Amino acid sequence: MLEGVSQLTFPMAIQNDIITEASAHVAALFNQKLPVWALYHTYDHTTEVVDACKEIGEASKLGKPEMEIVILAAWFHDTGYTELADGHEGQSVDIATRFLQQKGYAEEKISQVAGCIRATTVPQQPTNLLEEIVCDADLSHLGKKKFFEKSDLLRAEVELRLGKSFSDVEWLSKGLNFVARSTFHTEYAQAEFANRRSKNLVVLQEQLRDALSRDDAGSSKQKAKEEKAAAKAEKEKRPERGIETMFRVIPKNHLDLSGLADHKANILISTTATLKVIIFGVLVPKLDTNQYLVIPTILLLGVSLATMIYAILATRPIVTSGMFTREDIEKKRANLLFFGNFHKMPLEDFEWGMNEMMNDKDYLYSSMVKDLYYLGKVLGVKYRYLRIAYTIFMYGLIASVIAFVIALLNAPPHALKL
Numbered sequence: 001m002l003e004g005v006s007q008l009t010f011p012m013a014i015q016n017d018i019i020t021e022a023s024a025h026v027a028a029l030f031n032q033k034l035p036v037w038a039l040y041h042t043y044d045h046t047t048e049v050v051d052a053c054k055e056i057g058e059a060s061k062l063g064k065p066e067m068e069i070v071i072l073a074a075w076f077h078d079t080g081y082t083e084l085a086d087g088h089e090g091q092s093v094d095i096a097t098r099f100l101q102q103k104g105y106a107e108e109k110i111s112q113v114a115g116c117i118r119a120t121t122v123p124q125q126p127t128n129l130l131e132e133i134v135c136d137a138d139l140s141h142l143g144k145k146k147f148f149e150k151s152d153l154l155r156a157e158v159e160l161r162l163g164k165s166f167s168d169v170e171w172l173s174k175g176l177n178f179v180a181r182s183t184f185h186t187e188y189a190q191a192e193f194a195n196r197r198s199k200n201l202v203v204l205q206e207q208l209r210d211a212l213s214r215d216d217a218g219s220s221k222q223k224a225k226e227e228k229a230a231a232k233a234e235k236e237k238r239p240e241r242g243i244e245t246m247f248r249v250i251p252k253n254h255l256d257l258s259g260l261a262d263h264k265a266n267i268l269i270s271t272t273a274t275l276k277v278i279i280f281g282v283l284v285p286k287l288d289t290n291q292y293l294v295i296p297t298i299l300l301l302g303v304s305l306a307t308m309i310y311a312i313l314a315t316r317p318i319v320t321s322g323m324f325t326r327e328d329i330e331k332k333r334a335n336l337l338f339f340g341n342f343h344k345m346p347l348e349d350f351e352w353g354m355n356e357m358m359n360d361k362d363y364l365y366s367s368m369v370k371d372l373y374y375l376g377k378v379l380g381v382k383y384r385y386l387r388i389a390y391t392i393f394m395y396g397l398i399a400s401v402i403a404f405v406i407a408l409l410n411a412p413p414h415a416l417k418l
Contacts, residue, residue, distance in 0.1 A: 018103060019068065022075045023050075025099055033082035037160035040153040041081045050074040052137035059188035066130055069109060072096070073116035073134045085161055089121045123181065132185035136193070139182055143193025147200045151175055168211040176204045250372055258375075261314060261382040268311040268389050272304040279304070292410060296403035303396025310389035314382045 030043040053074040057067045076099070080091030093114045100110045112130060119131035124139070126132040141150045159165050166174075179201050184190045283297045345353075357363050 018100075018105065019071055019075070021103065022072055022099065026075045026079055029079055029082055029095070035081070035161075037157055038081055039157040039160070040150065041078045041157065046075060046078055048141070049077065049134075049137045052140040053133055056133045056136055056140075056186055056188050060129060060133060060186055062130075062133070065109075069112045070116060070130050070133050070137075072100070073113045073130075074137060076113070077117045077120050077134065077138060089118055092117050122178075124185075126185055129186070136184050136186050136189035139184070140189065140193055142179055142182055142200065143184070143189070143195070143197040145196065147196075148203075167215070169208065169215055172204060172208040172211055176201070176208055179204060255375075257379055258382065261379070261386055264386055265311040265314040265382075265389070268307055268386075268393060269315075272308040272311070272393070275300065275304045292407045293404070296400060296407050299396070299403050300400040303392060303400055307389050307393040307396065310385045310392065314385035314389065 027043055050071055053070045057070050076092050076096035079095045080088030083091040096113055097110055116131050116134040119126040119135050120138045124135045126135045141147055155171050184193055279301050357367060
């Protein structure tokens with residue numbers, strides 16, 4: 001087994017210069033650049049993987065060149081953690097490639113080392129014996145007694161790196177899924193590590209069941225506490241005073257503005273009505289003998305008529321269908337706060353709709369908001385027509401006076417003086 005394996009137990013043939021230099025380079029790199037959160041992917045983990053590669057490689061009868069490849073891959077397989085965590089395998093390949101090229105290592109062998117490092121990417125998919133050996137060495141801890149110690153280190157590392165904590169259920173679930181999906185590829189690893197891996201998997205399942213039981217008990221207590229708090233909050237829940245004030249004041253302001261608009265429109269209607277009385281009572285009878293007053297009179301009459309039309313439009317009530325359906329209430333489409341939506345409905349349907357709305361706070365507030373919105377829309381129409389009416393009246397009156405002045409200045413000497 002791996003725990004008792006030492007570098008001295010293997011043939012000295014594989015302890016060549018390139019491996020010695022690689023181990024020193026990796027040690028220096030980890031010492032200088034490894035992040036503080038790295039508690040599992042450390043130099044110790046790398047040496048364990050190197051020893052495992054030697055153990056599995058020896059059992060797989062690798063020759064000296066092949067053994068050199070897997071040991072170099074083992075030394076560099078986690079060096080990418082000095083740069084980043086996610087996708088560290090690519091960084092590890094780059095670091096290994098730069099080092100080996102500087103040492104004049106053969107490109108073909110560099111490619112094999114890179115392939116072994118890439119094969120450790122989860123999910124592992126090795127394509128040859130060398131890659132299988134490195135993959136099995138990297139996950140050999142799954143089939144050892146110290147698996148749970150390593151799992152605790154990995155959990156601490158991940159929590160530090162991500163800046164968040166995992167519950168026991170979350171972490172055990174992740175670990176269980178990972179161990180269940182992982183497998184050993186070489187015959188030696190299957191014989192030496194698979195049995196302990198299965199035992200570790202069973203223990204993980206037991207730990208997860210225990211954690212779930214604890215969570216269920218805690219969840220029941222928490223749920224009861226939350227239900228009690230929710231019931232208390234529901235009992236004490238009242239609309240905020242500011243919201244009540246808003247829904248009381250704004251509709252009143254809208255109605256005051258609507259009344260003001262109607263008053264202004266009535267002023268225009270009364271004024272234009274008076275003008276028409278003057279036109280038809282004084283001017284029209286004189287037009288047959290005073291032709292020069294025809295155009296100014298027609299202009300004044302047109303201005304009065306247009307002003308009166310827009311003033312009437314500003315005060316004209318808008319009445320909708322006055323009907324709604326149960327589907328409208330269920331889908332919260334009907335606004336029962338506006339009489340135009342229910343004035344044709346039977347009393348029992350209206351009562352049902354109002355009860356549904358009052359029992360649904362969101363629907364009630366939504367209806368009140370819609371009521372404010374449509375009051376504003378009506379006011380917008382009123383004031384737009386009112387503005388048009390005042391504009392026509394103001395400029396039309398000016399134009400009419402100018403027309404009368406021009407007509408009088410150009411009247412014949414014997415014209416009738418009004």
